[in-house]
Amino acid sequence: MIVPFLILLCAHQKPAISRDEYGVPHIQASTVSDAFFQAGYAVAQDRLWQMESSRRLARGRLSEVFGKAFVNSDREILSTGYTDEELQQQFDQLPAPAQQIINSYVAGINEWIAEPGDAGLPAGFAQNGFKPQPWTRLDSVAITIHLLQQFGRGGAGELRNMAALAYLQGQKALGTHTLDVWDDLAWFNDPDAIPTVSPGDDPLNGSHPSFYLPDRKTTLAHLAKLPKLSLMQLLGGIRMAERQQSTLVAENLNTPFRSGSYCVVVNSSKSATGHSLLLSGPQMGMRAPSIAHEMSIEAPGLSTVGMDIPGVPGVIIGHTKNFAWGLTTGEADTEDIFASPTDATGYRVGQQAKTFQKIHQILPVKGGDSIELDQTRTVFGPVVLNAGGAVFSRRSSFWMREMSTFGAWVDLWSADSPSSIDAAIDKATLNFNFFYATAVGDIGWRYTGLVPKRAPGIDPRFPTPGEPQYDWRGFLSTHEMPHVRNPRSGFLANWNNKPSNWWPNLDTPAWGKIFHNRVLLDALQKPLLTAQDLERAAWFIARTDDTWSSIQPYVDRERSAPGYELLKGFDGSVLDGSRQASSYLAFLSYLRQELFLKSTGNFLNPDYFNTVLQPSLILKVLEGHTKFDYLGKGTTGQAVRAALARLASAPPAPYRASSFPSLESTPIPYSNRGTYLQIVESNGKDLFGRSVLPPGIAESGPHSHDQSPLARAWLYKPMRFR
Numbered sequence: 001m002i003v004p005f006l007i008l009l010c011a012h013q014k015p016a017i018s019r020d021e022y023g024v025p026h027i028q029a030s031t032v033s034d035a036f037f038q039a040g041y042a043v044a045q046d047r048l049w050q051m052e053s054s055r056r057l058a059r060g061r062l063s064e065v066f067g068k069a070f071v072n073s074d075r076e077i078l079s080t081g082y083t084d085e086e087l088q089q090q091f092d093q094l095p096a097p098a099q100q101i102i103n104s105y106v107a108g109i110n111e112w113i114a115e116p117g118d119a120g121l122p123a124g125f126a127q128n129g130f131k132p133q134p135w136t137r138l139d140s141v142a143i144t145i146h147l148l149q150q151f152g153r154g155g156a157g158e159l160r161n162m163a164a165l166a167y168l169q170g171q172k173a174l175g176t177h178t179l180d181v182w183d184d185l186a187w188f189n190d191p192d193a194i195p196t197v198s199p200g201d202d203p204l205n206g207s208h209p210s211f212y213l214p215d216r217k218t219t220l221a222h223l224a225k226l227p228k229l230s231l232m233q234l235l236g237g238i239r240m241a242e243r244q245q246s247t248l249v250a251e252n253l254n255t256p257f258r259s260g261s262y263c264v265v266v267n268s269s270k271s272a273t274g275h276s277l278l279l280s281g282p283q284m285g286m287r288a289p290s291i292a293h294e295m296s297i298e299a300p301g302l303s304t305v306g307m308d309i310p311g312v313p314g315v316i317i318g319h320t321k322n323f324a325w326g327l328t329t330g331e332a333d334t335e336d337i338f339a340s341p342t343d344a345t346g347y348r349v350g351q352q353a354k355t356f357q358k359i360h361q362i363l364p365v366k367g368g369d370s371i372e373l374d375q376t377r378t379v380f381g382p383v384v385l386n387a388g389g390a391v392f393s394r395r396s397s398f399w400m401r402e403m404s405t406f407g408a409w410v411d412l413w414s415a416d417s418p419s420s421i422d423a424a425i426d427k428a429t430l431n432f433n434f435f436y437a438t439a440v441g442d443i444g445w446r447y448t449g450l451v452p453k454r455a456p457g458i459d460p461r462f463p464t465p466g467e468p469q470y471d472w473r474g475f476l477s478t479h480e481m482p483h484v485r486n487p488r489s490g491f492l493a494n495w496n497n498k499p500s501n502w503w504p505n506l507d508t509p510a511w512g513k514i515f516h517n518r519v520l521l522d523a524l525q526k527p528l529l530t531a532q533d534l535e536r537a538a539w540f541i542a543r544t545d546d547t548w549s550s551i552q553p554y555v556d557r558e559r560s561a562p563g564y565e566l567l568k569g570f571d572g573s574v575l576d577g578s579r580q581a582s583s584y585l586a587f588l589s590y591l592r593q594e595l596f597l598k599s600t601g602n603f604l605n606p607d608y609f610n611t612v613l614q615p616s617l618i619l620k621v622l623e624g625h626t627k628f629d630y631l632g633k634g635t636t637g638q639a640v641r642a643a644l645a646r647l648a649s650a651p652p653a654p655y656r657a658s659s660f661p662s663l664e665s666t667p668i669p670y671s672n673r674g675t676y677l678q679i680v681e682s683n684g685k686d687l688f689g690r691s692v693l694p695p696g697i698a699e700s701g702p703h704s705h706d707q708s709p710l711a712r713a714w715l716y717k718p719m720r721f722r
Contacts (some may be wrong), residue, residue: 012037012107018722022589022697023703025722035105035299036313040108040524043293044135046698047310048112049122050289052132053253054311055139057246058146063371064364071365073249076240078361078374078392080197080382081144087192089137090145090403098410102137105313109135122699131156131345145402150256152405152430152449155333156394157507158386158463161186162226163234164612165462173599177405180627182601184620185612186461188213189504192513193616194521196433196494198447199501201487208502209480212456213259226339227388231604232375236552237385241337241394256309261328261674262495262520263433264534268441270490276437279534280317280326281457282307286660288565289699292676294318294691296721304413305689305719307676314409317678319687319719322416323438323681328429329492332451333460333506334397338380339390340466347378347391350467354379358406380466397450397475401429415495418442418485426478433494437681447482447490447499452474460506481591491529495520495541512616516546531681538677538713542670543657545581547588547615548572554622554640555587556628563587563644566651574655576669581655583647588615595621595630654722662695663703668712678719689719 003450015038018178019028025042027436029035046050056062060077062070082090091099113132118125125131135222139478164185199205214222239245250256260283268274296305297315307320317326340347359375376383378392393620398405404427418438425434453470464470482499484492498511505511522544523537549572558564566583574581589610596613603609621630622639631639659667680689694711696704710717 015041020668026297028722032299036104037108040105043113049124051310054255054614058142067366072245073124074244087141148430156335159237160336160449184626186509190512193498193511195498197484214459220457225465229388233387240384256284261325264493265437265443266434267443271532278324278437278680284675288661325436328433332431337463338466341461400431404429404555510654514615542672561641561644563648577656578655586652587647590646594639660709664708690716
């Protein structure tokens, strides 16, 4: 059962926070309220400037202190986000213990803001000519919601898909086969994609929910209901729907901007020690200072240690005395774009006339005039595009429900069994892969969040007509969502891959035969696994290409071709300084061009060309499993030889591994790892963890970079309670 927290309302004592040799704060308090007061105080000591940037990003207030360069990000947030009143409503809907946790955390932040005086504030305040205002609970609510939306949402790619189809329709080489190519690019379900849970372990394999997947007739009828828009008309809506401006700014401000992550859990039957194991690597971006923070918190009914996010109370990934857990982004389609026709007075839903909801807002701009703007909403959600006689609104399954996921975290911290863990995480409204391993040897996984039940008769890859018959029909229940406890295989591994074999891509063609989770599984092939095997897996996947094993057979058939010598002996390792690695990556780029450029063109942008024409599609062409004949009169062998010949004519420089910044010295190589990495193992009774958070816990001072040497050497430090 979940034990309620004992929260006593009392005057907070001045924090006496213990820190270890890496500066990680370890909090021990007589009440949960006082523990979170100390947590807020500690994180403000370490990251106040980052927190200031984060709250201004989340609330659309960057331009107020940083000027015109941040207007587009603020405009995006204010045009699609919540009002202060709505943030307050979400706070008010939380249970009292969760509310008190936030209030205590906020009080601790303000204690630190008031304590050091101007001279003790981070340098960014003086450099930009302002002082921090008192922290509010709405600041933490806004940061929490922004974080959850960044990593727990998926979909809303329908305008992007409209643009891709419009582009393809302009390619003369395709003739009448545009939709054949489109179906190749945006497949619904690849049976060869490796899921998180195998069919033999999937409790829903014989009774899973069904998804309506359209035939060609349905697709044509759906497209006929949508306005014809040009690429230029669609671009602004795509940026708004996908939050491109604010995501770019988040990266520059060292706040969460990437979504990804990998996780492995091993139960007692698959463990060489007979005890459970967990590896978690949340991939949120590698920056200096780190996007994440870490701490331990102990109070009556609460003992947790691990990763937190500055501005958000509590540990998000870590372990308690009872279990360890990790999260990865789920990538489910939880948002849709709805298209509604407009008229002189508003818009229509079916035959019913509607008026827009307008929310007037003022955006102060440092060094310039304030900007007045209106957020426009339909019954479906914020409008992201108005063009072609229609408005396109983004509808989110989690709208005004995000903070329920924070409430789920609060319950998790006191869960003490698989059943109570499941009961807590089932309250999550955002889409994650949630993995856990208990101290006594159990493991489990739940695919969380609210996934819409979509109406038949539409193609989910394109904007949904804003008519009553095409509206959502509720959400999948928690029991209908993919899940498993103690699978017969003895372990579970995920790197944002397909959850179950019956789960479709819908509007984003992500999961195919080639996907990076295959590399993670390749690293876990031993009959019995140890914590050292999980550590080696994290090292291995950072240095291994996920396409080579599938493409290699086609390359090896052309051993006599010019250029093959540059790939001879390549095993998929992408090591810094390797000429084979750079040669293979160049070859793969040339092969993509040889297969697609004549028929599809370059999609107006080399990066988009590489993104749209995924490795799984390259493999399908080589296997002869596509609707459109991309080879024409040529053969697979000719395409491979042509790519090898281009490689031979211009051998590339040695491979340079991607790196990430360190405040210590030179950048750290191999950035394809977790922002924070933790490995937790059990002895059958207790849990023991190791973690690393480069470059360090603080923004400045000796603890700002003292974990960089660990990260450079792929070493870890103990996860401790006080």
